[in-house]
Amino acid sequence: MHHIIRACASLVALGLSTSxxxxxxxxxxxxxxxxxxxxxxxxxxxxxxAIAFDCDADNLTVSFITEGKWPADGRSTGWDLLIKVDQGKIHKFLAVSGQRNSDHLQYLASDKAEILAVVKEIKDAKSQILLGLQSKEYDSKWSGTVDTAGSTREANRFLTACKL
Known part of the structure; x- marks a missing residue:
């Protein structure tokens, strides 16, 4: 529970909205x-x-990443990760919280078909990508906006390398 409170506090401390x-x-x-x-x-x-899309031969995931340390006694919890590209539909993922690396927490989702749809929308994005992270259990919400500059080139590289 302590990791969730700290993670929520981190999100609140960073502001409810980032652009x-x-x-x-x-x-x-x-x-x-x-x-x-x-x-x-x-x-x-x-x-x-940051928002990260990861792939290998078998997996495709999306993660919301934020600075933080996961406590040794922490338990993973479910969060809603929301992504909307331009005026398209809102993609809702069940994300699991955990440690990504030594300095960052992640909220990871692994619905391959839905993630692929989002990456293809990012490839064609024109104005903005909206992100949201929420937990009903902890009454916590965060939202942010990602600029699309460079997203077409990088999405094309990612899709090609991952054979998607």
Whole structure:
């Protein structure tokens, strides 16, 4: 419970809404396990948050990432991750909270078909990508806007490398 309170406090401390020019980037590497490629497409949503799409031969995931440490006794909980590209439909994912790396928490979703639909919408995005993260259990909400500059080029690289 302490990790959720800290994560919620972090989200609240960062503000209920964030809007910043996003820097889209894609990293492609060889995947030793499949002989193919693995990739990550990332967009910064400010100094402390990002949205990341990860793929390998078997998986496609999306994560909202924020600075933080996961307590050793913490339990993962379910969150709603919402993504809307331009004036399109709102894609709603069940995301599971956890530690991404030594400095960041993540809210990870793995609905491959729906994530692929979002990546294709990002490839064709014209104005903005809206993000939301909410927990009814903890009465917590966060929203942010990601600029689309560079998203077409990076989504094309990601889709090609991931063979999607």
């Amino acid at each position: 910043v020019f996003a820097q889209w980037s894609t990293t492609i590497e060889d995947d030793i396990f499949s002989g193919g490629k693995k990739g990550m497409m990332l967009a910064d949503i400010g100094a402390r948050q």
